[in-house]
Amino acid sequence: MHECLPASLLKCFADAFFRLVAFTAPPTVRIIHSGLACNIEEERYSERVYTIREGETLELTCLVTGHPRPQIRWTKTAGSASDRFQDSSVFNETLRIANIQRHQGGRYYCKAENGLGSPAIKSIRVDVYYLDDPVVTVHQSIGESKEQFYYERTVFLRCVANSNPPVRYSWRRGQEVLLQGSDKGVEIYEPFFTQGETKILKLKNLRPQDYANYSCIASVRNVCNISDKMVSFRLSNKTASPSIKLLVDDPIVVNPGEAITLACVTTGGEPLPTLTWVRSVGALPEKTVLKGGTLTIPTISSDDAGTYSCIANNNVGNPAKKSINIIVR
Structure with a gap:
């Protein structure tokens, strides 16, 4: 049929076709973040991870290319829009979460599509760091020694603090730092079932010097500029x-x-x-x-x-x- 068309009209169709091809492209996408991530030198990740302190503002920007202009959608965990960030952010290039909380950590996906080829998807994992105030609880046990007719009183001081990354604990009696093996009357250990979530100070057969002020210090090694936190407990013979x-x-x-x-x-x-x-x-x-x-x-x-x-x-x-x-x- 094209033999019946004037040459100029054929050229016009050809130009239009090549312009269409030249100016259409499937989407591409990459994610960048604003602000500084918390650097953890002792950790090595093989994936993209953005670490942020709880309470700060998270901003992730989805940079896209493609023609026609791709439509953007943010999701959390592949498949559905998250209910943990504002709907107004779901379809914007920039996802913004003010005062981010620990439950809002996870993997975020940016999906771009314009009808050409497969949608482009990139993801980044957001790790929210925090350290709660430690809490000390005290438990006592009394055992009878029949041979010598006296009672042994043993006290367990348990320190717990929720955190991310995992917390490290240290104990003090007054100004004295207590270490495992530094005092025969003191034992420091982590129950095997807690996976480092707690630290127990065991005072065996209480002595007069054991009645003192005890402090538990919880630390995440200053990551994200999170300061150590401390709680104290006064142990007396009236406890x-x-x-x-x-x-x-x-x-x-x-x-x-x-x-x-x-x-x-x-x-x-x-x-x-x-x-x-x-x-x-x-x-x-x-x-x-x-x-x-x-x-x-x-x-x-x-x-x-x-x-x-x-x-x-x-x-x-x-x-x-x-x-x-x-x-x-």
Whole structure:
């Protein structure tokens, strides 16, 4: 058929075809990040990893080429748009997450497609670094020696801190750094089932010098400029787990609209325990008034019926718990 067309028209069709070919291209994509990544010299990654401190702003930019202009979509874990970043960012070149939190770490994908060939996909793994305040809990055991008629008192101080990367712990007694083997009365170890998540200081057969101030220092080696954190505990011959009692009889039977007050007091524990109230099912009623160990519901309703518990905790031994049932007629 083309033999019937004027030469000029054939040339026009040819030019248009070559222009179409010359100015169309499948998409390509690469990901860059703004800001400085945290450098960890002792780590070596074979994949692209962007490390960032919790609370900072993450910005990832997807640089694309292709004609027609490719459409961009960000996803987290291949397949679906993440619900952890704003929808307005999902289809932009730049993905921005302000005040990033630890659960937002993971692999992010940028997908570009323009209908030519297969979509272009690149990914980068975001590692969020953090260090929570350490917590020391204390447990005691008493063993009887029948031959010598005395009691051995052994104390375990357990230090725990959530972190990424893994935390390293150190212990001090006063200003003295405690190391495994430096004191025959002290043993420092990690329970095999915790995989480095905790560090236990065992004081065997307590001596007078063991009653002192102990500090646990949690460190992530200053990565991402995260400073060490410390918690202290004063061990004395009065250190004891909490005990409590309720100043009301169980159960309490009330009419709708009446006010009720539940009182809980400590009867023991060193250091002084903190008291909290909880409900067995759901949260405390919104109208609840809490003051120390006292819980007041000004106008009770049938929805407020149930079991309420007072819990005392001082990080020594197990928390103490007392419960009471409220029946609304």
